Amino acid sequence: MLAAEYEMSVENGELQRQGLARRLVRWSRLGPALFGALMLGACASATSDGVADVNDPIEPVNRAIFAVNDVLDQVVLRPVSYVYKEAVPDPIRDAVRNFLRWLKSPVTLANDVMQGDWDHAKVTSARFVVNGALFGIVDAADGLGLPYREEDFGQTLGVHGVSEGAFLMLPLLGPSNVRDTAGLVVDYFIDPFTYLGERDFRRPFGIGRRVVQAVDFRAENFDRIDDLRNDSIDFYAKVRSIYRQQRKAAVNNGIIPIDESTPDLSEEFDRHLPTPEAGAPLSSSGG
Amino acid sequence: MAGLRAFALIIFAAVFVVSDARAGSEGERAEAFIDTLSAQAIALVSDQEMKPDAKREGFAKLLNEGFDMRWIGQFVLGRNWNLATPEQRAEYLDLFEKIIVFTYSKRFNDYSGQQIQVTGHEKGNRKYVFVRSRIFDPKRSGSSINVMWRMLPKGESFKIVDVVIEGVSMGISQRNEYNSVIQRNGGKIAALIEAMRENLANLQTDS
Numbered sequence A: 001m002l003a004a005e006y007e008m009s010v011e012n013g014e015l016q017r018q019g020l021a022r023r024l025v026r027w028s029r030l031g032p033a034l035f036g037a038l039m040l041g042a043c044a045s046a047t048s049d050g051v052a053d054v055n056d057p058i059e060p061v062n063r064a065i066f067a068v069n070d071v072l073d074q075v076v077l078r079p080v081s082y083v084y085k086e087a088v089p090d091p092i093r094d095a096v097r098n099f100l101r102w103l104k105s106p107v108t109l110a111n112d113v114m115q116g117d118w119d120h121a122k123v124t125s126a127r128f129v130v131n132g133a134l135f136g137i138v139d140a141a142d143g144l145g146l147p148y149r150e151e152d153f154g155q156t157l158g159v160h161g162v163s164e165g166a167f168l169m170l171p172l173l174g175p176s177n178v179r180d181t182a183g184l185v186v187d188y189f190i191d192p193f194t195y196l197g198e199r200d201f202r203r204p205f206g207i208g209r210r211v212v213q214a215v216d217f218r219a220e221n222f223d224r225i226d227d228l229r230n231d232s233i234d235f236y237a238k239v240r241s242i243y244r245q246q247r248k249a250a251v252n253n254g255i256i257p258i259d260e261s262t263p264d265l266s267e268e269f270d271r272h273l274p275t276p277e278a279g280a281p282l283s284s285s286g287g
Numbered sequence B: 001m002a003g004l005r006a007f008a009l010i011i012f013a014a015v016f017v018v019s020d021a022r023a024g025s026e027g028e029r030a031e032a033f034i035d036t037l038s039a040q041a042i043a044l045v046s047d048q049e050m051k052p053d054a055k056r057e058g059f060a061k062l063l064n065e066g067f068d069m070r071w072i073g074q075f076v077l078g079r080n081w082n083l084a085t086p087e088q089r090a091e092y093l094d095l096f097e098k099i100i101v102f103t104y105s106k107r108f109n110d111y112s113g114q115q116i117q118v119t120g121h122e123k124g125n126r127k128y129v130f131v132r133s134r135i136f137d138p139k140r141s142g143s144s145i146n147v148m149w150r151m152l153p154k155g156e157s158f159k160i161v162d163v164v165i166e167g168v169s170m171g172i173s174q175r176n177e178y179n180s181v182i183q184r185n186g187g188k189i190a191a192l193i194e195a196m197r198e199n200l201a202n203l204q205t206d207s
Helices: A021-043 A059-087 A088-105 A105-114 A117-131 A153-159 A178-190 A199-220 A222-231 A235-251 A267-271 B002-020 B028-044 B050-067 B069-077 B086-105 B169-182 B189-206
Strands: A167-170 A174-179 B117-124 B129-136 B145-154 B158-166
Touching: A021 A178, A059 A167, A059 A199, A059 A222, A059 A235, A088 A105, A088 A117, A088 A199, A105 A117, A105 A153, A105 A178, A153 A178, A153 A235, A167 A178, A167 A235, A167 B002, A174 A178, A174 A235, A199 B117, A235 B169, B028 B050, B028 B069, B028 B117, B028 B129, B028 B145, B028 B158, B050 B086, B069 B086, B069 B169, B086 B189, B117 B189, B169 B189
Parallel strands: none
Antiparallel strands: A167 A174, B117 B129, B129 B145, B145 B158
């Protein structure tokens, strides 16, 4: 499961529910205070080397959860995803993914607004309307130059300078961190689909939606995840590294700023410039 | 026939490199470098007639021409590099390269016509030059993946030192993984080397 989920917070916004305008305003007002408090503990631990490099103070607990997630993936999610991938035709799987993405529009829009990203708010709104003609199952907007991109509250916090906090491995949901976990909760409450329909409908819909999301993700990345798992010598460490990098990129909307005055996003390259001349008893092939 | 065409393409690419090396700004040359290298790689991978072993050798050669493997290996090991003995360094670098070669060569058969398009370049900190590109499948819309190449100038040419795929650096991922293995084994580099040996053996039996 972890494998299926490790990218999910990037690919998918996750927990969703109703963000009526009023509720949205209330949350956005409440947000800074609440999450400032939540972040405090986590931010304190970040220093420049050793264990803090990976910012994972409860690693043994995380690894235990990861192991359980991995078993669930191998026993349940992977086989189901395989059947889904092999038995369901491509166009239908595309329609399912488009629909899942369309359902995320309100949360993405709310976060666009909270990030002050008006350009993307327009794109999100336009996509929602255009694709709404067929309840999102056809992504017509993509062809109109309105590509899909998702925003969640974890990213919104990141945009406002909140650091990621300690790394967390969530049961079933996979890799996260303190900031993004808080983001999941907020996104759940601002998602209109959390409140839509009868009580008897909401719960199965919410669960079903998340299950399909997990299967869709696992099926779409089937070989990639299998390869990653099989070719790693420390799968957990690799997933953790990839998750943290992906979230960093997501906060920056995938644009990696590079110029002389600001350190680029992979500070590690700037901190540790290997010097082939020094300490090189070997003849180098890379010469 | 296909083999001949691929061969011609490689020759063309080689000539292109030589003639282009003297022209243009550093950024333009860096872009041309990626163009050429990817054309060579695609020619190699899509060659239907070449035997798997020959392909793997060709890939290893391209890898060493295009990438500073020693630099990358050293970066991935991080500060543990300084603690490693000369023997450990030598074995580590050998395993490191072989693992990359076998990891990628078993995926050659998955190649289904993806193309690479260079989209720009930038100057980074220190001497780094970045080339941005996207890899896409002309047959599938919405399949584009952003790939950034971190390079260092080497004389008139370049060596790639990292590949960043959709914001994920291959070097940093590998570095985090390997250092985690060392850390969990009481700081012993020997433990990493042992794990890499196993890793390579598994990859070799798979292929």
